[in-house]
Amino acid sequence: MxxxxxxxxxxxxxxxxxxxxxxxxxxxxxxxxxxxxxxxxxxxxxxxxxxxxxxxxxxxxxxxxxxxxxxxxxxxxxxxxxxxxxxxxxxxxxxxxxxxxSSNSEHIQAALSERLKNERQASEEAEKLAVPSGFPLTGTTPLPTQAVDDPNATNITKLTDKNKDTATGNPLVLFTAASGSNIIATGNGKIMTVTSDAKFGHIVSIDHGNGYISIYRNEGTPVVSEGDTVDRGDLLYVVGSQNKTLGYQIQKDEKYVNPEDVMDIKG
Incomplete structure (x- = not known):
């Protein structure tokens, strides 16, 4: 195998x-x-x-x-x-x-506009009241008499048809105060001077802050003092039987002007 x-x-x-x-x-x-x-x-x-x-x-x-x-x-x-x-x-x-x-802004804007409007109106009213266009006497009085004041003369010269073209001096108007009336400021301003005056007794002058100065000449005793702030209508003199005559003058930018050109005769 x-x-x-x-x-x-x-x-x-x-x-x-x-x-x-x-x-x-x-x-x-x-x-x-x-x-x-x-x-x-x-x-x-x-x-x-x-x-x-x-x-x-x-x-x-x-x-x-x-x-x-x-x-x-x-x-x-x-x-x-x-x-x-x-x-x-x-x-x-x-x-x-x-x-x-937005709603609040609209209300604020409306309130602001209203305030500005009121302030503007108040400013315009203040400017208007600062112009001595008021009437210097309370109550109803006869219309004033035109006159001129020559600083070098001893008397005030009333204007007539005969002398109005020849009389010289600063424009002035004469008021005869009625019984019970008083002498008042014709516009807002500040009392600039309170002095004696040989022709009228006393002089009160108001500076209205806009170029206007109003002058109040009277025999009465002034009730204001220099530096006082007054509004239109404030009392300057109390009128009695001995001081009814007021001599009123206005200056504009240091020049005398006819007071009747500035006054509102309706007072």
Missing amino acids: STISKPRQQRYHRKHRHKRSYTFMVISGDSDGVTKRLHLNHSQTQWLAYSIFAFALFLGCYIIYSIMTISNLKAIQAEQKQEISDLQEENSSLAASYESA
Whole structure:
């Protein structure tokens, strides 16, 4: 009985070892019954298996990534919706505040306009009252007599048709006060001087602050002092039986003017 040595047996088995192969069949369901076969050897089968595994792994990772991305996007979308809701609520609150502020602003503007209007009217009224256009006596008195005062003369010159073109001196009007009347300021201002007067006894002058100075000459005792602030109608002299004559003059920008050109005769 012959025996085969071990090395020869190994060579024999390697020579007769069957190579593994795989056959894939695709059978068509059509009536022609076409069958397609794909033969793959062992290496090709392993490569295909690894490829399918790698694709499945990639697909699984992609699905997980997509799910996480979608979840994050949903969370971001929900957060954005909440922010939009908060912003809309804040915008509504701001709109209400703006409407309230606008309403308040309109009221303030209206009040400011009214105040400015009142201040302007008050300023215009003050300017008007500062012009010595009032009547220098209370009550009803006869119309004044035109005269001139020459500082170098000892008497006042009353104007007549005969001397009105030749008489010289500063314009002056003479009033005769009625019983119970008093001498008053013809406009708002400040007492500039209270002095004696050789022709009338006393002089009270008022600076009206606008270029006008009104001058009141009378024998009575003045009831005001230098520096006093007076308004139109304030008392300057109390008229009695001995001081019914008033000499009234007006200066405008340091020049004497006819008082009747400034006075409101209706007083």
